[in-house]
Amino acid sequence: MFFKKVGVIGLGRSGWAATQLLRARGVDVEVSDCLESKDIVEKAEILQEQGIRVELGRHSRGFIQNKDLIVVSPGVHNPLISLWAKQENIPLISEIELGYYFCHAPIIAISGTNGKTTTATLIESLLKNAAKKVALCGNMGIPFSQIVSENNYEIIVLEVSSFQLEKIDKFKPYISIILNITPDHLDCYKTFEEYRRTKYRIFENQEEGDWGIVKATQPDPSKINSGSQILYLNEEDENKQAVRLVGEILKIKKEIVDKTLKEFKGLEHRLEYVGRARGIRFINDSKATNVDSVRYALQKVSPWVILILGGRDKGGDFGALRSLIEKKVKKLLLIGEAREKIKNQLAGVKPIKEANSLEDAFNLACQAAEKGDTVLLSPGCASFDMFANFEARGKEFKRLVRDIDLTSTPGVEVR
Structure with a gap:
């Protein structure tokens, strides 16, 4: 890497990791964050003690100037940053691109709208069971740059979001996986096609000897700009099939693959059974942050369901759930900023009540639910x-x- 002075935009987990990676490599690094929260201020103080200049409360054009490179965290969506960097002729990259510059291990990258974390976790477990020294990182937790700084893994499993793929240049996984692409983040992308095109960037730098895995019902050959060998997901359970294909590519014994899939217990916050009271089941699917995830959950849960919906809208079409809600849901409880939109799109399908908080919605759900409900x-x-x-x-x-x-709800079983 030949950049002497680098600016990092964003001081969340990715920005912090990128800053520490650059500092460890002797790069002159500066950081900008538009927030001034307690957590950000504390991080800024640590960086300042390390001799790193920090700009807080804004992203200024002056910060962009006189840099050789700008690294943008995935949570930053300020179009002025891209404009200023272009006008100043300064390269703009994502944190995973920065990590790739210093990564010497092969990468298995997983993207898609839903199922990324489950698949990445399964693949990590598979590699551990095959006695590989593996790191799991990326969108779900530990930043790629942090793992690269440690530099002691023989293979990297990396969950990748569309925001992380927006600003790649040389990033090239050995195995690239896209599980599915359905409408999401339409509050940030102008069209679904723009979102889908960004996801497909995961393949663009691959070449002969690399591998791509994609769902057979979704690929458009014009979107897979890759020299890699493409394998297709044909089953409904794309998570497990992706793991099996990775096992085949890496020549891992079938019994190890079978053991990995059999022992997997699922993830916290994804269709997580929490407990039972008065014969009512409680399921935590907080990781369902788009309409397609809700559709999947409703398909898996037996009627009747008291469904808590809402939060900050990402441009989803809740009307697409009307048929499933008609078949599975007894009552809808709406929370958050998207309440009015959801209410309008689902009006008339089942009784709807708005709540001011998750706790209010929970209490209303307990009042409405009967034995056998979820x-x-x-x-x-x-x-x-x-x-x-x-x-x-x-x-x-x-x-x-x-x-x-417990005194008013005998028979409580909570995990």
Whole structure:
């Protein structure tokens, strides 16, 4: 890497990791974040003690100037940054592109609208069971740049979002996987086609000797600009088939693959069974942040369902759920900024009630539910209007289940 002075935009997990990676490599690095929250200020103070200049409360053109490179965190969506960098003729890259510059291990990259974390976690488990020294990182937790800094893994499993793929240049996984692409993040992309095109960038730098895995019902050959060998997902359970194909590519024994799939217990916040009270089941699906995830949850859960929907809208079409809601749902409870939109799109299909908080919605769900019913939190929206992230939303739902009054609800079973 031949950049002497680099600016990092965003001081969340990715920005912090990118900054520390650059500093460790002796690069003159500066950081900008438009927020001034307690967490950001504390990080800024640490960086300043390390001799790193930090701009807080804004992203300024002056910060962009006189840099050799700008690294943008995936949570930053300020179009002025791209405009200023272009006008100043400064390269603009994502944090995963930066990590790739320093990565010496082969990468298995997983993208798609839904199922990324499940598949990435399964593949990590498969590689561990095959005695590989593997790191799991990316969109779901530990930043790629942090893992690269540690530099002691023989293979990397990387969950990749569309935002991370927007600003790649040389990024080239050994195995690229797209599970599915359905409408999502339409609050950030002008069209679904733009969103889909961004996802397909995961293949663009691959060459002979690399591998691509994609769902057979979705690929458009013009979107897979790749010299790699393409394998297709044909089964409904694309997560498991993707794991099997990875096992075949890496020549992992079938019994190890079978063991990995058999032992997998699922993920927290994804169709997570929380407990039962008065014969009512409680399921935490807080990770369902788009309409297609809600559709999947409703397909898996038996009627009747008290469904808690809502949060910050991402441009989804909730009207697409009308048929499933008619068949599976007894009552809809709406929360968050998207309440009015969801109410309008689902008017008349089943009784709807709005709630001011998740706790209010939970209490209304408990009142409406009867023995044999399921209370399902599957919001179909981002959490940021009410919670720090979907994990915090899911943990609050689980707390509410745990706090059910045992004296008035005999037979409580809570995990």
